[in-house]
Amino acid sequence: MILTYKGISISYSVSGQGKTVTLLHGFLENSTMWKDTVASLERTHQVITIDLLGHGLTDALGYVHTMEDFADAVDAVLTHLNITSTTLVGHSLGGYVALAFAEKKPHTIEGLCLMNSTPFADSQERIILRNRALKVAKTNYKNLVSMSISNLFFEDNRIRFEDAIENIKTEALKTPLQGYVATQEGMKIRTDRTKTLENLNCKKLIIAGKNDPILSKTDLHQLEKLNGVTVTILEGGHMSHIENKEEFLQAIIRFIE
Numbered sequence: 001m002i003l004t005y006k007g008i009s010i011s012y013s014v015s016g017q018g019k020t021v022t023l024l025h026g027f028l029e030n031s032t033m034w035k036d037t038v039a040s041l042e043r044t045h046q047v048i049t050i051d052l053l054g055h056g057l058t059d060a061l062g063y064v065h066t067m068e069d070f071a072d073a074v075d076a077v078l079t080h081l082n083i084t085s086t087t088l089v090g091h092s093l094g095g096y097v098a099l100a101f102a103e104k105k106p107h108t109i110e111g112l113c114l115m116n117s118t119p120f121a122d123s124q125e126r127i128i129l130r131n132r133a134l135k136v137a138k139t140n141y142k143n144l145v146s147m148s149i150s151n152l153f154f155e156d157n158r159i160r161f162e163d164a165i166e167n168i169k170t171e172a173l174k175t176p177l178q179g180y181v182a183t184q185e186g187m188k189i190r191t192d193r194t195k196t197l198e199n200l201n202c203k204k205l206i207i208a209g210k211n212d213p214i215l216s217k218t219d220l221h222q223l224e225k226l227n228g229v230t231v232t233i234l235e236g237g238h239m240s241h242i243e244n245k246e247e248f249l250q251a252i253i254r255f256i257e
Contacts, residue, residue, distance in 0.1 A: 005076045011057035012050045012077050016042030020086040021256055023049045024094030027183055028145060028172040030056025037241060040249050045256060050077050052097065054179025065182040067190045071100035087111035087256050092238065093183065099193040102200055113205040113255055116212060116238045118219055121192040130184050137180055145172050154211040154237035164242050197229060204229045205255045207248060209236045
């Protein structure tokens with residue numbers, strides 16, 4: 001389905017019946033990443049997926065997509081569908097967006113799951129890495145994307161999930177350069193939303209990969225100290241829905257029920 005928003009098209013899907021769960025994909029991903037998750041959840045819930053700004057079938061809105069811009073676009077879809085309460089599940093970037101949405105409309109959130117994501121702002125080291133990637137993207141985008149996707153997996157899992165990695169690369173390359181740049185710029189300037197997460201009056205879950213190449217050990221320890229937040233640590237890297245598929249699905253089903 002397509003919603004016209006600020007002169008662009010936002011792609012979204014709705015399936016199933018019951019309480020609403022909204023799934024927000026990560027950077028260089030799109031709604032196709034949720035195929036198996038939707039199949040499991042739509043039996044008991046209404047499941048909404050949204051292609052975020054500049055990803056999948058959704059157009060880019062500008063040259064910087066702030067987390068607030070992403071959240072406003074998500075809000076437009078949910079308002080269009082008359083959704084007044086939902087559980088949000090956000091993978092990586094999707095988690096940053098979910099927190100920005102929760103800050104905007106905390107009364108609509110029944111539950112919030114950050115999947116391979118954190119409430120923390122970028123470290124200075126992370127900002128430097130993003131700036132390097134932005135320079136490379138303008139001259140060697142295809143190779144950059146290919147390398148970036150492989151690096152999301154725990155090194156020991158890269159051969160095991162070789163076919164899945166190739167499929168993800170294919171989907172990732174559907175993200176236009178403008179979408180890539182705008183999202184990187186937005187992630188660089190996102191604010192720390194630790195207090196937003198801790199103060200949110202709903203059930204809260206973080207699913208983290210023990211060997212996530214993006215999540216530092218320090219970050220992992222900090223996540224475990226957050227007030228009122230359940231942290232589930234799975235073996236594997238940044239792609240828990242693939243590297244730990246069954247454990248991930250079980251954790252999500254327990255959470256939304």
